[in-house]
Amino acid sequence: MHPAFQAILTIIIGVGGCVGYFYFSNQFLDKVVFPASGPNAGRNITRANMVRPWLFLFPALLGLTVYLAYPVVETLRLSLTERLPGGGSRFVGLANYQQMLNEPKFWEAMRNNMLWLLVVPAMSTVFGLLAAQLSDRVRWGNLAKSLIFMPMAISFVGAAVIWKLVYDTRPIDQDQIGVLNAVYLFFGGTEPQSWLTMIGPNSFLLMIVLVWIQTGFAMVILSAALRGIPEETIEAAIVDGANPFQVFFKIKVPQIMGTIVVVWTTITIVVLKVFDIVFAMTNGQWETQVLANYMYDKLFRANDWGVGSASAMIIMLLVSPILVWNVYNARKEMQ
Amino acid sequence: MSSIAGTKSSLTWAVHLSLAALVLLWLFPTVGLLVSSFRTSDQIATSGWWKAMVPSEQNQTLRTNGAQDQIQKDGLFVIEGNLFENPGKATISVWGTSSQNIDAYKAGDTAELKKEATVTVQSNGDYAMQGPEEFSGKRGQRIFVTAKSPPEFTLSNYKYVLFDPTNREGMAKAFFNTLTVTIPATIIPILVAAFAAYALAWMDFPGRALLIAAVVGLLVVPLQLALIPLLKLHNEIGIGKGYLGAWLAHTGFGLPLAIYLLRNYMVGLPRDIIENARVDGATDFQIFVKIILPLSFPALASFAIFQFLWTWNDLLIALVFLIDSTGDTTVMTKQIVELLGTRGGNWEILATSAFVSIAVPLGVFFAMQKYLVRGLLAGSVK
Numbered sequence: 191m192h193p194a195f196q197a198i199l200t201i202i203i204g205v206g207g208c209v210g211y212f213y214f215s216n217q218f219l220d221k222v223v224f225p226a227s228g229p230n231a232g233r234n235i236t237r238a239n240m241v242r243p244w245l246f247l248f249p250a251l252l253g254l255t256v257y258l259a260y261p262v263v264e265t266l267r268l269s270l271t272e273r274l275p276g277g278g279s280r281f282v283g284l285a286n287y288q289q290m291l292n293e294p295k296f297w298e299a300m301r302n303n304m305l306w307l308l309v310v311p312a313m314s315t316v317f318g319l320l321a322a323q324l325s326d327r328v329r330w331g332n333l334a335k336s337l338i339f340m341p342m343a344i345s346f347v348g349a350a351v352i353w354k355l356v357y358d359t360r361p362i363d364q365d366q367i368g369v370l371n372a373v374y375l376f377f378g379g380t381e382p383q384s385w386l387t388m389i390g391p392n393s394f395l396l397m398i399v400l401v402w403i404q405t406g407f408a409m410v411i412l413s414a415a416l417r418g419i420p421e422e423t424i425e426a427a428i429v430d431g432a433n434p435f436q437v438f439f440k441i442k443v444p445q446i447m448g449t450i451v452v453v454w455t456t457i458t459i460v461v462l463k464v465f466d467i468v469f470a471m472t473n474g475q476w477e478t479q480v481l482a483n484y485m486y487d488k489l490f491r492a493n494d495w496g497v498g499s500a501s502a503m504i505i506m507l508l509v510s511p512i513l514v515w516n517v518y519n520a521r522k523e524m525q
Numbered sequence: 526m527s528s529i530a531g532t533k534s535s536l537t538w539a540v541h542l543s544l545a546a547l548v549l550l551w552l553f554p555t556v557g558l559l560v561s562s563f564r565t566s567d568q569i570a571t572s573g574w575w576k577a578m579v580p581s582e583q584n585q586t587l588r589t590n591g592a593q594d595q596i597q598k599d600g601l602f603v604i605e606g607n608l609f610e611n612p613g614k615a616t617i618s619v620w621g622t623s624s625q626n627i628d629a630y631k632a633g634d635t636a637e638l639k640k641e642a643t644v645t646v647q648s649n650g651d652y653a654m655q656g657p658e659e660f661s662g663k664r665g666q667r668i669f670v671t672a673k674s675p676p677e678f679t680l681s682n683y684k685y686v687l688f689d690p691t692n693r694e695g696m697a698k699a700f701f702n703t704l705t706v707t708i709p710a711t712i713i714p715i716l717v718a719a720f721a722a723y724a725l726a727w728m729d730f731p732g733r734a735l736l737i738a739a740v741v742g743l744l745v746v747p748l749q750l751a752l753i754p755l756l757k758l759h760n761e762i763g764i765g766k767g768y769l770g771a772w773l774a775h776t777g778f779g780l781p782l783a784i785y786l787l788r789n790y791m792v793g794l795p796r797d798i799i800e801n802a803r804v805d806g807a808t809d810f811q812i813f814v815k816i817i818l819p820l821s822f823p824a825l826a827s828f829a830i831f832q833f834l835w836t837w838n839d840l841l842i843a844l845v846f847l848i849d850s851t852g853d854t855t856v857m858t859k860q861i862v863e864l865l866g867t868r869g870g871n872w873e874i875l876a877t878s879a880f881v882s883i884a885v886p887l888g889v890f891f892a893m894q895k896y897l898v899r900g901l902l903a904g905s906v907k
Contacts, residue, residue: 196705200768204709208716216810242809243728247736250721250780253714256758257751257777258743264754317547324544327537334544336894338551343890344883345838347858351865351879352554355561355574355872365572365583367872369557372573402551407901414902434536463747466840470862485749490845495753502750513745520741524734 208249215245262506269499286496296501298477299484302393303508306464306480309394311457313401315450318408322416323438325409335413339406346403346466353399354471359384389477396478399467404460408453415449416442455512462505481505562876563678569872580673582618584627589644589654589665601655608650608668615672617648627669638666646670682877694867694874696881698853699860703837703882705768706847706856710775710836711829717776718783719825723813725784726791727799737788743781751778752845759846767854771847775839779832786903790824791817827900830893834886857882 219241220226224234269286271279290296321338325331341349358368359382366372371382386392419442427441443450465482472478474487481501488498560574572581587608595604609615621629622636622644630636632648642656644666654666686696724730725737755774764770794817802812818825836842840858848855861878868874890897 196701200705201708204768204772205712208709208713212716212720212810216808220808220810239809240730243724243730246720246724246728246809246813249717250784251736253717253773253777253780254740254743257755257774258746258781259739261751261754262746265750268753321544321547324540324547327540328544331544334548336891337548339894340555340887340890341551342897343834343886344555345840345858345886347838347840347861348879348883351861351875352558354865355557355876356554358872365576367569367573369553369573369575372575402554405551410898410901459745459747463749465749466858469840470865482747482749486841489753499753502747502752505747505749509745509747513742516745517738517742521734521738524737 211249212246216242219245265499265502265506268495269503272496282496286500290497290500295479295484299474299479299481299501300504302477302479303462303481305393306397306400306461307458309397310400310404310461311454313397314404314408314457315412315453317401317405318410318453319412319443319450321405321409322413323442326413326416335406335409338409341403342406344403346399346464347470349399349403350467350470353395353402354386357385357395386472387476392472392476393478396467396471399471400461400464404457408457411453412446412449415446419445455515459509459512462508481508558876558879561872562682562880563680564873565677565679565681566871566873568674568677569876577678578676580675582671582673584669584671586624587650587668587670589652589668591663591665592660593663595660598655601657602659603653603655604660604665605653606651608646608652608670612650614677615650615674617646617650617670617672620646620668620670622666622668624667624669628671644668682873683881686874686877686881694860694864694878696857696860696878699855699857700881702854703856703858706771706775706839706843707833707836709768709772710779711832713772714776714779714783714832715825715829718780718787718828719818719821720813721780722784722787722791723809723817725788727812727817728809740781740784740788744785746781748778748841752841756845766847766849768847771842774842774846775832775836778842779835782831783828786828786900787821787824789903790821794820823896823899824903826893826896827903830889830897831900833889837886 219238224238224241225231226235226238228234268279270281270283272282272285273279321335325334325338328334344352355367356369357371358366359371360366360368362382366375366382368385370385371379375382385395423441423445424437427437432440463482464480465486468474468478468480468483469486474480474483481504485498485501485505488494488501492498557574560577561569564574564577568577568581571583589608590604590606592604594606595602597603608617617632619628619631620634621627622638623629630646632646635643635645637643638654638656640656640658642654642658642660644652644654646652646668650670650672652668654660685692687700688697689695725733725740751774759765759770759773764773798816798820799812802816807815838858839856840862843856843859848859857878861875861882864871864875864878
């Protein structure tokens with residue numbers, strides 16, 4: 191069968207099943223279980239309306255429970271157990287964590303992750319703010335915004351290929367095809383560098399890829415926030431003789447501080463989960479390991495579920511303050 | 526605002542220039558890959574893509590024909606021919622016969638070889654080598670040339686990557702596989718989340734506030750946590766690795782954002798419409814399908830774009846839940862990672878494959894940008 195037909199067939203079955211559930215379950219409720227006719231019509235309608243929310247919610251609740259809530263608990267359990275040869279598992283307490291903490295690769299991943307957490311949200315926010323402010327005033331601002339926003343649509347893997355070409359290296363006697371080396375030699379560099387294997391700078395070169403992707407996101411949100419600042423405050427500042435830089439740093443930035451925090455937090459979550467870029471560009475070699483990739487290595491290469499789960503719990507631990515803060519804010523908002 | 530800001534014109538120029546610089550910086554890497562995907566592998570290998578529009582000058586080591594092609598003419602042994610495989614494209618400026626001195630002669634000059642032999646090379650690559658003694662050796666004389674080739678663009682990379690049946694690393698199958706993952710993995714979570722969001726926004730039942738808080742909390746759960754428990758679960762209930770597993774995983778992981786975005790939107794819909802419909806005897810199912818869904822189109826569209834981009838670009842879920850040992854269900858992102866490993870130096874293949882995979886999301890992005898931005902704003906700022 192041609193892959194296209196196969197694809198269409200699978201799609202029809204998948205989507206059809208889902209539509210079918212909602213349609214038929216509601217039909218079933220209204221026509222069979224609590225029919226809205228006959229002697230008990232009124233009572234039946236009330237009852238049907240008590241059940242219906244759960245009919246609406248059921249697939250979502252099932253999905254959320256099975257795919258998000260249960261794995262948190264199960265991963266915690268797995269991180270405390272050890273697989274026995276021949277099947278089964280055994281409770282080992284914190285042994286997996288202990289083993290992980292003794293591994294230099296883990297600490298390398300931790301150190302890099304901390305660097306990523308500092309650099310990527312900071313740079314994305316700064317560039318995003320810069321782009322938002324600059325494009326706010328010019329006529330071709332929207333075009334500029336689209337182009338800076340564009341990398342958001344590109345996969346991390348695609349971005350990895352794009353930037354690998356930028357970082358590419360050729361021997362000194364050939365023309366460089368990577369922009370970075372071409373620029374480096376143009377400005378007086380003597381030897382072309384193989385950037386991705388240079389321990390130290392290489393991690394930053396990987397971070398640049400994510401900054402490049404995330405800046406557009408920061409820009410869009412911050413740009414909306416900048417537009418939301420009341421004109422009067424800015425006018426008042428200008429009347430008082432503030433120059434454009436003072437207007438920006440002393441009037442605008444403080445007013446959008448809340449949004450900056452939101453942007454920062456959202457990018458932080460992305461950073462903690464980032465896997466594809468490192469996986470595709472260096473696969474954690476040359477000391478570029480990060481937690482998510484370390485975890486993947488443990489789970490699927492070393493086949494060590496205990497330590498893999500333990501490192502997943504570390505990622506969970508790092509996002510949990512954000513989780514608590516989000517829930518706290520949401521509850522406050524609803525009251 | 527720019528008029529009241531009282532800025533000097535010099536600053537306006539600075540703004541224009543810095544914005545232009547920023548845009549170019551952001552665009553440059555992608556353009557590089559796009560240009561590369563239309564160049565021949567020779568050109569990619571010998572000059573940077575930013576030189577693609579100008580004739581490229583490259584140093585090549587070529588060979589004359591071997592002794593088997595010599596003929597006798599006027600008492601001399603002669604070998605004639607053209608140095609290039611495809612003559613007529615490149616123009617030789619200087620050349621040489623030793624690697625120490627590759628620019629010893631101009632086009633048209635005659636160089637002396639060993640044993641009183643000489644060789645003459647013309648700018649189009651034609652050469653004539655002659656000598657009083659018979660030439661020996663199969664491999665011919667090495668000639669080092671510096672040649673200029675005009676810019677050349679080709680679609681053959683795309684032909685090879687997409688349509689060549691001999692290319693086992695082709696993207697055609699992976700393209701359909703990605704599509705098979707993406708379409709249901711976009712539609713199913715929207716349906717499921719829309720019903721749930723409606724329930725959370727407009728239906729009254731115990732525990733509603735708690736559920737909303739739970740959804741907000743689950744927004745940030747890293748999907749790394751889910752890999753092992755769910756892989757085990759999928760294996761136990763017999764789904765194993767395959768499309769169904771990938772759809773379910775994408776649906777599960779996409780749900781919190783979908784429910785959150787859609788609920789926020791639906792809560793803002795006018796209460797009157799819904800209450801009037803209720804009074805008129807419409808059930809919630811009818812209200813949802815006939816009123817809420819059409820009114821929620823902007824929110825549905827923005828989430829649809831997110832989910833589409835996310836599932837199309839995904840690598841991790843495909844690696845864990847979809848691609849089995851047969852490799853029949855491989856998606857494009859995985860295919861590219863493979864190419865990066867095995868053909869890391871073949872930029873024409875890599876660049877073209879990457880562009881095939883990012884063309885669809887880029888198209889969607891530019892067509893639906895308005896909704897994407899709206900969704901971002903609804904999700905992040907209130």
